[in-house]
Amino acid sequence: MKIKTSTHNQNINFNSSLFHIIRSKLYQKFNWSTKEDNRIKIIETGIDEFSFAKTNSNRIFYYNNIKNILLDIFSRYEFSHYEINQPAHKKYGIHRNHIDNLTNIKIDSITKKMLIDKMPIKKGETVVELGAFYGFGTMKLSDMVGNKGKVIAIEADKKNFQILKKNIDMNNISNVVTVNKGVWNESGKGTLYKIKNQGNSLVPEFLKNNSKDEIDIDTLDNILISNNLDSVDLISMEINGAEIEALQGMEKILSQNKLRIIAAGWYEHDNELSFKKLVSILEKNHFKVFVGVQNRVYALKD
Numbered sequence: 627m628k629i630k631t632s633t634h635n636q637n638i639n640f641n642s643s644l645f646h647i648i649r650s651k652l653y654q655k656f657n658w659s660t661k662e663d664n665r666i667k668i669i670e671t672g673i674d675e676f677s678f679a680k681t682n683s684n685r686i687f688y689y690n691n692i693k694n695i696l697l698d699i700f701s702r703y704e705f706s707h708y709e710i711n712q713p714a715h716k717k718y719g720i721h722r723n724h725i726d727n728l729t730n731i732k733i734d735s736i737t738k739k740m741l742i743d744k745m746p747i748k749k750g751e752t753v754v755e756l757g758a759f760y761g762f763g764t765m766k767l768s769d770m771v772g773n774k775g776k777v778i779a780i781e782a783d784k785k786n787f788q789i790l791k792k793n794i795d796m797n798n799i800s801n802v803v804t805v806n807k808g809v810w811n812e813s814g815k816g817t818l819y820k821i822k823n824q825g826n827s828l829v830p831e832f833l834k835n836n837s838k839d840e841i842d843i844d845t846l847d848n849i850l851i852s853n854n855l856d857s858v859d860l861i862s863m864e865i866n867g868a869e870i871e872a873l874q875g876m877e878k879i880l881s882q883n884k885l886r887i888i889a890a891g892w893y894e895h896d897n898e899l900s901f902k903k904l905v906s907i908l909e910k911n912h913f914k915v916f917v918g919v920q921n922r923v924y925a926l927k928d
Contacts, residue, residue: 666704668696674796676789688792689760690785702762708770708862710888710924711746726920733916741916745886745924750774751859754846756809756872759786761793768799776801778853782808782818782841782865783826803853808843809865811874816843827866829895845875860886867893870900873907880911883927887913891921 670680677692681699689695701707705715707724714724728742747753749772758764758779767777779794779802781787787806794802808816808828818841820826828843850858858879863869869889879885887908891901901921908915913925 666699676792678796685765686793686796687762688789688796690789698760698762702759703766706763706766708747708763708766711742726918726922728918728924731916731918731924737916741924741926744926745888747771747860752776752778752855752857754778754780754850754858754861756780756846756862756869757782757864757866758790758804761790761804764790764802765793765797765799768802771801773801776803778803778805778849778855778858780805780807780809780849782806782828782843783820784839784841786826805849805853806842807849808841808868809846809849809863809872809875810843810868811845811871813844813848814842815840817841825866827868828871829867829893831867831894846872847876847878850879857882858885860888863887863889865890867895867900869893870895870903870907873904880908885913885927887923887925889923889925891917891923 667682668679669682671692672678674688676688676690677695678686678688679692679695679699680686685703687695687699687703689698701724705724711728713727713729728738728745731738731741733741747767747770749770751771752775753767753771755764755767755777758781761779764777764779771777779790781790781804784806787804791804794804808818810816810828816828817830818826818828818839819830820837820839846861861879863872865872869891873880889904891899891904893900895903899921901917901923904923905915905917908923908925911927913927915923915925917923
């Protein structure tokens, strides 16, 4: 039931001093222009179990609070990090997964052209998203694969998953399957270490001194079998340092040909950056592997 809504005929303009302080610091750090972007207009905001904002594109975005929603609509949906063949937006490409893309990877021009041709997500593909968060990126993936494609969106945190599911359901998205599990190298129960919303990890060293929840964990091989999937086209992994253990639970899927993988390799794991172990595991499974400027890992198997 809607508790509160308000309609807007102009661009959203939040008056939260904290939001403006954070944004001004980001502008300062990255030398951004502070001119408002007119690409998206918010036409309605309110509360329907969670805070939401409806845009002029007829998408509705649910979030844990209304204060920071605009930045995430731009950075996770409108200028999504899943568009890996596009340079980072000068204003909203704030995360490592934006800054690290195929336009600036340090490889020869022939290999770069090959990656730009082969790596990006295409219509009709089946994509697995590990670390779906609230689903803004999931909605972008849904658009990218189209009606004949499929997205398996996996989120470990229970509260995040509720918002993810709300976003998918309220936008009537039919090509997304949501899964509330942590992806690991075994099945059973695991401890999810947490700090606020996005900051959560199954790796104890990552957030061990914070709150924690017991959650269901499983291997990606098992999750795909339970969803009647024998093969997929692309796997995206951004799960806060658990990418290595997740790969260890993909023995069956890693044997598949024509598979592409994009993984965050910038987290520390056993006192070294995780991209090194990710590269080692993937190369042993006969992938061609490339590392971007922020240690994002791009892998493909012909």
